[in-house]
Amino acid sequence: MNTHPATHPPAQFPADFVWGVATSAFQIEGASDVDGKGPSIWDSFCKLPGTIADGSDGHVACDHYQRWSDDLDMIASLGVKAYRFSTSWPRVQPTGSGAWNAKGLDFYERLVDGLLARGIAPYLTLNHWDFPQALQDKGGWANRDTVQHFVDYALGMHARLGDRVASITTHNEPWVMSVLGNETGIFAPGIKNRGTAAQVSHHLLLSHGLAMRALRDVGCKASLGIVLNLSPIQGASDSAADRAKAYLEDGRLARWYLDPLFKAAYPADVLTDLGADAPQVQNGDMDIIATPMDYLGINYYSRTVVSADGSWNVRQSGLELTEMDWEIYPQGLTELLLRLKRDYPVPPLFITENGGAFKDPLVNGQVHDADRTRYLQTHIESVHQAMRQGVKMGGYMVWSLMDNFEWASGYAKRFGIVHVDYATQARTLKDSAYWYQSFLSTQAAAALAKAA
Numbered sequence: 001m002n003t004h005p006a007t008h009p010p011a012q013f014p015a016d017f018v019w020g021v022a023t024s025a026f027q028i029e030g031a032s033d034v035d036g037k038g039p040s041i042w043d044s045f046c047k048l049p050g051t052i053a054d055g056s057d058g059h060v061a062c063d064h065y066q067r068w069s070d071d072l073d074m075i076a077s078l079g080v081k082a083y084r085f086s087t088s089w090p091r092v093q094p095t096g097s098g099a100w101n102a103k104g105l106d107f108y109e110r111l112v113d114g115l116l117a118r119g120i121a122p123y124l125t126l127n128h129w130d131f132p133q134a135l136q137d138k139g140g141w142a143n144r145d146t147v148q149h150f151v152d153y154a155l156g157m158h159a160r161l162g163d164r165v166a167s168i169t170t171h172n173e174p175w176v177m178s179v180l181g182n183e184t185g186i187f188a189p190g191i192k193n194r195g196t197a198a199q200v201s202h203h204l205l206l207s208h209g210l211a212m213r214a215l216r217d218v219g220c221k222a223s224l225g226i227v228l229n230l231s232p233i234q235g236a237s238d239s240a241a242d243r244a245k246a247y248l249e250d251g252r253l254a255r256w257y258l259d260p261l262f263k264a265a266y267p268a269d270v271l272t273d274l275g276a277d278a279p280q281v282q283n284g285d286m287d288i289i290a291t292p293m294d295y296l297g298i299n300y301y302s303r304t305v306v307s308a309d310g311s312w313n314v315r316q317s318g319l320e321l322t323e324m325d326w327e328i329y330p331q332g333l334t335e336l337l338l339r340l341k342r343d344y345p346v347p348p349l350f351i352t353e354n355g356g357a358f359k360d361p362l363v364n365g366q367v368h369d370a371d372r373t374r375y376l377q378t379h380i381e382s383v384h385q386a387m388r389q390g391v392k393m394g395g396y397m398v399w400s401l402m403d404n405f406e407w408a409s410g411y412a413k414r415f416g417i418v419h420v421d422y423a424t425q426a427r428t429l430k431d432s433a434y435w436y437q438s439f440l441s442t443q444a445a446a447a448l449a450k451a452a
């Protein structure tokens with residue numbers, strides 16, 4: 001079944017709309033134990049049997065730590081205005097508190113200066129999951145002391161790079177770190193405890209608010225925000241039970257983060273559901289969490305369908321699936337953006353990740369990934385739809401620049417618009433990268449023509 005909306009003529013976005021590509025430190029850098037880097041929870045997690053589908057780890061990944069300069073040339077060749085990357089906390093502060101690692105800081109300084117030299121705005125994320133193992137050993141994000149350590153880390157990065165980055169994101173996807181890391185345990189640190197997960201989410205949010213306040217106190221000029229993974233959640237049927245299930249699941253994925261960030265309160269229904277697993281919250285925490293942001297980042301991949309009896313199977317709808325078995329559902333992005341505008345006093349929104357894993361054979365030096373191009377095209381069109389209906393959008397970043405370490409899936413799932421041959425580290429632009437490049441040049445040309 002063809003679920004894609006009819007192809008529209010390419011939408012014209014505002015001239016100041018920020019187009020980019022995104023990556024994260026652990027997924028591309030490699031060099032997991034060189035130049036003084038400390039171990040992260042992902043280094044430890046990969047060593048546990050059965051955690052990563054192909055038994056791989058982040059030891060080499062895309063070897064970006066060595067190849068960063070060529071990689072920046074490649075990014076520049078795409079014609080993007082921005083590059084979203086993350087800094088590895090244990091690379092710059094090996095035990096998560098105290099001593100800083102000069103070589104790690106130097107690496108990110110070279111990266112940021114290299115981006116600026118190529119006319120690309122650096123969008124920095126402080127926490128994209130590769131958390132220092134030394135802090136995990138003291139209880140990790142469930143320990144309230146971690147909140148202050150994170151603020152110190154944020155201030156340290158700001159002291160070194162704050163004058164040159166366009167944006168600082170505190171956390172990437174707190175739901176993933178909380179629930180997948182500490183409740184289902186399929187991601188690092190691999191804990192399976194709902195109460196721990198709830199406490200982790202509260203400390204992540206609290207540290208986000210405190211870090212933004214501390215950064216502003218020292219005169220930070222970069223725009224500040226957080227990135228959430230969101231997805232419209234629908235009941236498998238119209239039955240009251242399925243609708244109630246969808247409402248609660250939306251509570252856990254979306255309202256649990258959006259309500260505190262924009263209304264300074266956790267949703268009552270989710271608190272009730274958590275019961276004794278609800279987090280400990282101190283006086284004043286909620287106001288700190290609701291500190292106004294300059295933007296909200298959204299990672300969008302698919303919709304979510306749930307049924308009260310757990311019988312829903314993703315193959316039931318007949319929608320096309322990506323290699324992750326995620327339904328391709330571009331209209332969900334418009335729905336989601338309109339819902340955010342309707343329900344919350346949101347700042348400008350950024351799509352900080354969007355993309356898909358597909359089978360990507362490299363044949364004669366080419367990758368004909370028409371499915372990915374179509375995915376990107378239809379989702380970008382969905383963003384434009386939302387803008388036409390009044391949603392304020394700041395930008396869009398493709399996940400991902402290049403194939404990389406896809407967490408528990410290892411290297412088997414490829415999200416890049418650039419193919420990586422892991423044996424040789426050769427990079428090859430896929431057709432989707434060429435498409436993005438030409439789309440961006442058309443956007444730029446139209447913006448110029450308009451300004452003339």
Ligand code: GCO
Pocket residue numbers: 024027172173229299353399406407415
């Ligand atoms: C995410 C992650 C990425 C994943 C991507 C695909 O923020 O979810 O940031 O690291 O690779 O989402 O699963």
